[in-house]
Amino acid sequence: MTGTDHRPERILIADDEPLFLRTTGELLRREGYRCVCVSDAASAMEQLRQHSFDLVLSDLNMPGNFKLELLHDHSKHRSRIPLIVVTGVPTLPSAIESIRLGIADYLLKPVRVEDLLASVRRALDLRRKARPRRCASRDEPDRFGDLIGASRPMQELYAILERISGSDANVLIRGESGTGKEIVARTIHENSRRAEGPFQVIDCTAVPDSLFESVLFGHVKGAFTGASQDHDGLLARCDGGTAFLDELGELPLPMQGKLLRAVQEQTFLPVGGHTPRRINTRFICATHRDLEAEVEAGRFRQDLYYRLSVIPIQLPPLRERREDIMLLAEHLLRELAPPGAAGLAFSPQVKQRLEAYDWPGNVRELRNFVEYAVALNTTDSIDLEDLPASLREGTASSVVSCRAGDVVTDVLPEPLVGATRTEVLATAESRYLELLMTSHRGNVSEAARQAGLSRQGLHKLLKRYGIDPDAFRV
Numbered sequence: 001m002t003g004t005d006h007r008p009e010r011i012l013i014a015d016d017e018p019l020f021l022r023t024t025g026e027l028l029r030r031e032g033y034r035c036v037c038v039s040d041a042a043s044a045m046e047q048l049r050q051h052s053f054d055l056v057l058s059d060l061n062m063p064g065n066f067k068l069e070l071l072h073d074h075s076k077h078r079s080r081i082p083l084i085v086v087t088g089v090p091t092l093p094s095a096i097e098s099i100r101l102g103i104a105d106y107l108l109k110p111v112r113v114e115d116l117l118a119s120v121r122r123a124l125d126l127r128r129k130a131r132p133r134r135c136a137s138r139d140e141p142d143r144f145g146d147l148i149g150a151s152r153p154m155q156e157l158y159a160i161l162e163r164i165s166g167s168d169a170n171v172l173i174r175g176e177s178g179t180g181k182e183i184v185a186r187t188i189h190e191n192s193r194r195a196e197g198p199f200q201v202i203d204c205t206a207v208p209d210s211l212f213e214s215v216l217f218g219h220v221k222g223a224f225t226g227a228s229q230d231h232d233g234l235l236a237r238c239d240g241g242t243a244f245l246d247e248l249g250e251l252p253l254p255m256q257g258k259l260l261r262a263v264q265e266q267t268f269l270p271v272g273g274h275t276p277r278r279i280n281t282r283f284i285c286a287t288h289r290d291l292e293a294e295v296e297a298g299r300f301r302q303d304l305y306y307r308l309s310v311i312p313i314q315l316p317p318l319r320e321r322r323e324d325i326m327l328l329a330e331h332l333l334r335e336l337a338p339p340g341a342a343g344l345a346f347s348p349q350v351k352q353r354l355e356a357y358d359w360p361g362n363v364r365e366l367r368n369f370v371e372y373a374v375a376l377n378t379t380d381s382i383d384l385e386d387l388p389a390s391l392r393e394g395t396a397s398s399v400v401s402c403r404a405g406d407v408v409t410d411v412l413p414e415p416l417v418g419a420t421r422t423e424v425l426a427t428a429e430s431r432y433l434e435l436l437m438t439s440h441r442g443n444v445s446e447a448a449r450q451a452g453l454s455r456q457g458l459h460k461l462l463k464r465y466g467i468d469p470d471a472f473r474v
């Protein structure tokens with residue numbers, strides 16, 4: 001059985017019973033599906049974050065899922081991928097909660113082979129019908145795969161994505177935080193001939209410099225104290241697929257030369273190894289930094305920059321494509337509203353406020369806002385009182401205004417007069433983060449919510465500026 005784009009459909013099976021896992025995996029593979037089997041909820045969530053799947057088959061009682069964590073995570077972030085529950089311990093509360101979270105089916109163990117296959121086929125069939133076609137921009141002007149937006153910059157982006165779908169060239173995506181760099185990278189992967197291969201996210205800010213080489217290239221047994229066996233790195237996992245290097249600008253300089261070899265020659269040496277490993281990988285990278293300035297400043301290798309930016313893509317901030325705000329907000333509302341709240345809508349005053357707001361955290365901030373409003377709302381309309389204070393008061397829109405001809409020293413602190421644009425912006429961002437941390441007393445979750453960033457995204461920024469949240473706790 002294959003999907004509409006002639007690639008085998010991918011099924012994630014999560015169950016802590018080894019026998020069920022093995023036999024179900026074998027059964028579905030025989031039917032032509034590609035299966036990945038994991039035995040706990042954390043591994044399932046990691047797989048879903050890193051790879052594309054068409055369906056999830058999940059047990060309920062398995063490690064890490066006793067409060068249905070996998071189902072909650074799934075309903076929040078990937079509700080368009082159908083999830084079938086297969087449980088040996090059915091309870092009424094778990095069944096009600098599973099259905100509330102929008103599962104596709106609820107099967108009881110021992111499940112008959114024909115029932116399982118019928119349920120899998122039904123769920124995949126529905127997904128195929130609901131799924132936007134490949135390169136959908138011509139027929140559906142306001143979306144391309146999972147990307148939403150009808151503005152001119154988005155139309156231009158869709159045209160580029162369509163044109164490059166036959167290409168295997170490396171891509172460099174730039175844009176502010178939350179503009180959609182990762183979702184664009186996934187879209188490129190899913191529309192490429194590598195679609196059935198892995199899509200591996202490598203977050204350059206998440207790995208300490210000293211571990212980078214081993215995390216990226218792996219190591220051989222005995223390479224260092226504690227290396228008791230050979231270990232594959234993240235690059236080995238991208239073979240046949242796409243490596244997505246997020247925040248490329250943070251890659252330590254010594255690693256840049258090693259990455260260049262992997263990009264150029266498609267080979268690398270695991271730490272302590274002598275035999276080069278060959279890969280077949282496309283590189284898509286993202287950065288919010290001005291990499292050309294980094295090259296000029298000697299912080300980023302020019303040869304690597306040219307290798308990776310064969311196709312450059314610039315993502316516009318949301319404030320520069322305001323006509324997409326309500327389109328995205330309505331889409332997110334449909335995605336995030338609980339089942340049974342299909343009529344939930346924004347009031348006219350809220351729409352006005354959303355369209356006027358500057359969205360410094362871009363689409364991620366908008367998504368966080370919709371989640372917040374959906375969680376607080378008890379009626380069928382999202383009204384002004386459901387908005388967080390920053391949006392109600394429109395604080396982020398009130399920017400310092402500076403008329404043409406004003407002397408720039410009026411708005412710049414003395415030490416920054418004559419500084420470059422990058423230095424001024426970095427100073428402002430670092431100051432903003434300090435104020436944010438002060439007002440939230442070092443609570444990263446709360447601060448991230450206000451800033452419209454993910455916790456991970458805020459951690460990345462804090463790390464970049466050497467700001468320790470613990471120092472703000474009182």
Ligand SMILES: Nc1ncnc2c1ncn2[C@@H]1O[C@H](COP(=O)(O)OP(=O)(O)OP(=O)(O)O)[C@@H](O)[C@H]1O
Pocket residue numbers: 146147148149175176177178179180181182183184246286288328363364367457
């Ligand atoms: N055009 C879009 N259509 C639909 N959803 C979008 C769009 N752009 C972004 N999103 C959603 O906004 C959120 C943030 O997007 P994403 O993580 O891709 O941004 P990013 O630029 O990689 O952020 P960061 O730089 O902080 O890592 C995700 O939930 C993503 O699905």
